[in-house]
Amino acid sequence: MRSDRRARRSGTGNGLPRNEGETDGVMSENQNLPMFEVENLHASIEDKEILRGVNLTINRGEVHALMGPNGSGKSTLAYIVAGHPSYEVTEGSIRYFGEDILEMSPDERARRGIFLAFQYPTVIPGVSMASFLRMAVTSVRNARVEALPAAAENGGSAQRITPREFRRLMKEKMALLKMDDTFATRYLNEGFSGGEKKRAEILQMALLEPTLAVLDETDSGLDIDALKVVAEGVNALAGPGMGVLLITHYQRLLNFIKPHFVHIMMDGRIVLEGGPELAFELEEKGYEGLKAQLAAA
Ligand code: ADP
Ligand code: MG
Numbered sequence: 001m002r003s004d005r006r007a008r009r010s011g012t013g014n015g016l017p018r019n020e021g022e023t024d025g026v027m028s029e030n031q032n033l034p035m036f037e038v039e040n041l042h043a044s045i046e047d048k049e050i051l052r053g054v055n056l057t058i059n060r061g062e063v064h065a066l067m068g069p070n071g072s073g074k075s076t077l078a079y080i081v082a083g084h085p086s087y088e089v090t091e092g093s094i095r096y097f098g099e100d101i102l103e104m105s106p107d108e109r110a111r112r113g114i115f116l117a118f119q120y121p122t123v124i125p126g127v128s129m130a131s132f133l134r135m136a137v138t139s140v141r142n143a144r145v146e147a148l149p150a151a152a153e154n155g156g157s158a159q160r161i162t163p164r165e166f167r168r169l170m171k172e173k174m175a176l177l178k179m180d181d182t183f184a185t186r187y188l189n190e191g192f193s194g195g196e197k198k199r200a201e202i203l204q205m206a207l208l209e210p211t212l213a214v215l216d217e218t219d220s221g222l223d224i225d226a227l228k229v230v231a232e233g234v235n236a237l238a239g240p241g242m243g244v245l246l247i248t249h250y251q252r253l254l255n256f257i258k259p260h261f262v263h264i265m266m267d268g269r270i271v272l273e274g275g276p277e278l279a280f281e282l283e284e285k286g287y288e289g290l291k292a293q294l295a296a297a
Contacts, residue, residue: 033098035059035243036212040092043080050076052268053092058212058243063234065254065279066247068265069287074247077265078216081245082106082116096212111143115210117201129200130184134166137207173206176236195226202233209242216247224252231256251283266291 036058043051050073058064068074080087081094083106094101101109110116141161161169170184179199186192192200205213215230234257238244246259254262254276262278263270266287271294272278282290 037095042091043087043089045087050268060243061240063244063259064261065259066263072265073268078214113211115213117215127188132188195229198226198229212243214245227253251279254279
């Protein structure tokens with residue numbers, strides 16, 4: 001059923017011919033297409049329209065901040081990128097290297113290099129961080145090896161990983177993120193503080209080497225230490241191969257990370273866009289001030 005839909009859409013869906021013998025793997029990444037493109041996205045939950053025409057393009061090497069008042073639809077966008085089944089996309093598209101991601105399972109999205117920070121928030125007693133992370137990395141690496149032997153040029157390693165190499169890699173990334181060694185042996189998210197949960201996510205991101213990282217900083221309960229963990233992680237990891245969508249309600253996170261682009265969402269639409277200065281303007285005027293200014297214009 002799903003593959004029928006995909007077959008119907010591929011070929012003409014993005015207006016480009018499919019190459020003969022092309023697979024659905026990373027191989028179909030076309031470097032000339034935008035990496036990630038949300039176009040006129042409308043989405044509802046329980047027949048209530050939340051997103052009302054979102055447009056957003058992210059390329060490799062770019063850090064984008066998505067800001068907006070509570071309830072504007074920021075997390076909804078993140079959930080839809082992740083493939084959450086409760087949301088219904090009623091119009092528009094999300095393309096990743098030209099391919100419709102709404103046709104892909106959440107798992108497939110992850111294997112292709114889309115990382116969502118809230119993807120594994122659950123506590124799993126009895127599973128250590130190290131073994132959980134090794135499973136995740138193994139699965140993504142295997143998919144890359146099968147899809148494209150030369151995936152390295154697309155960012156991220158495309159080699160199967162041995163347990164020994166995994167341990168070395170984890171040590172290296174933990175050192176980069178200034179994490180304590182004992183972290184690896186703890187059970188996943190069990191008794192983790194807000195900051196430690198963030199650390200776990202950032203470590204996962206470091207190991208998976210995503211092409212697109214979406215980090216939803218849920219609006220409440222993030223103390224300044226947790227914000228710093230996220231900021232340091234993004235600053236250490238973001239590079240030319242990766243695009244980042246950083247979702248945040250508060251301007252203060254942007255004191256630690258300098259985004260290239262800032263988008264402000266209100267009532268399910270992006271109503272203002274600009275460079276880092278927009279975040280400072282927001283701090284000065286507040287969402288209400290910006291709203292009034294928009295209404296007057
Ligand atoms: P943000 O992350 O910007 O604070 P959300 O995307 O979480 O905003 O929420 C957008 C809107 O969707 C809010 O009005 C919220 O009440 C509504 N919403 C979110 N989840 C549900 C749900 N499960 N059922 C009904 N409405 C929901
Ligand atoms: Mg939210």
